[in-house]
C-alpha cells in the first residue's frame with residue numbers, strides 16, 4: 247500500500263461540501279509505504295485526520311491531492327481486498343452472529359457450504375464458536391467487536407483497516423482484545439492499519455507507528471518497533487523507550503513543534 251503526497255481538504259472542489267462552512271484541510275502531503283504483513287498503528291492528537299487517512303485507504307473518501315494505491319492500483323472505492331472494523335461494531339441486528347460473518351461471502355456469491363465453513367473457521371479464530379447462533383444484542387461489547395472482526399475477515403482481505411476498534415470497550419476487555427488481535431494478525435499474516443488515540447495501544451500493537459501532527463495532519467514520525475512478538479511487549483525493556491519516543495512525538499505534534 248502506498249500513499250504518495252496524499253492531501254485532503256474537506257469542502258474543496260465541491261467534494262464533501264460543508265454547508266455554510268469553510269474548507270477544512272484534514273491531511274497534508276502524506277507519504278508512506280506499508281509492506282505486506284506489517285502492523286502499522288496511527289496515533290496523533292484528536293482531529294488530526296487519522297480516521298480520514300483510513301477512509302482514504304478504505305476507498306470511502308478520495309484525496310484532493312496525491313494518490314493512494316493498493317497493490318500498485320489506485321484506490322477508486324471500497325473492495326474485498328480491504329476489510330474495515332469501526333469503533334462501533336455495526337453488525338446487522340436481525341442476523342445471527344454466523345449470518346453476519348457470512349454476509350460478505352454471501353454477497354460475493356460464495357456457495358453456502360463454503361460460506362459456513364469460512365464462518366466457522368473465523369468464529370473459532372475470534373473465540374465465538376459457542377455464540378454463532380446468537381443475535382448481536384445478546385452479546386457483550388467485546389463479543390460484538392470480535393464478531394465485527396470476523397465479519398471483516400470473511401472476504402479474506404489482504405488488508406485489515408481498524409478505526410479505534412477498542413476505544414468504546416472497558417479496560418479489561420480492551421486489553422484482552424489487543425492480545426487477541428495480535429494473535430489474529432500473527433495467525434493470518436494480514437497487513438493491518440490501526441488507528442488509535444492511545445500511545446500505549448499504538449506501541450503494544452504496532453510493528454511500526456506513524457505519528458500525525460495536529461490538523462492538518464502531516465506525518466511527523468514513522469517509527470519501526472522491533473519488540474519481540476513471542477512475549478508480552480509490556481514486559482520488554484524496549485517498550486518503555488519506544489513508548490517514550492512516541493509519547494514525546496505526540497506531545498510535540500499536539501503543540502505543533504516540528505519533530506526531528
Ligand SMILES: Nc1ncnc2c1ncn2[C@@H]1O[C@H](COP(=O)(O)OP(=O)(O)OP(=O)(O)O)[C@@H](O)[C@H]1O
Nearest residue numbers: 256262264270272291292293294295296297298299
Ligand atoms: N465529512 C467531513 N466534512 C468536513 N470536515 C470533516 C469531515 N470529516 C472530518 N472532518 C474534519 O477533518 C478533521 C480530521 O477528522 P478525522 O475524523 O479524520 O480526525 P481524527 O484524527 O480521526 O479525529 P479523532 O481522533 O477525534 O477521532 C477534523 O477537523 C474533522 O472535524
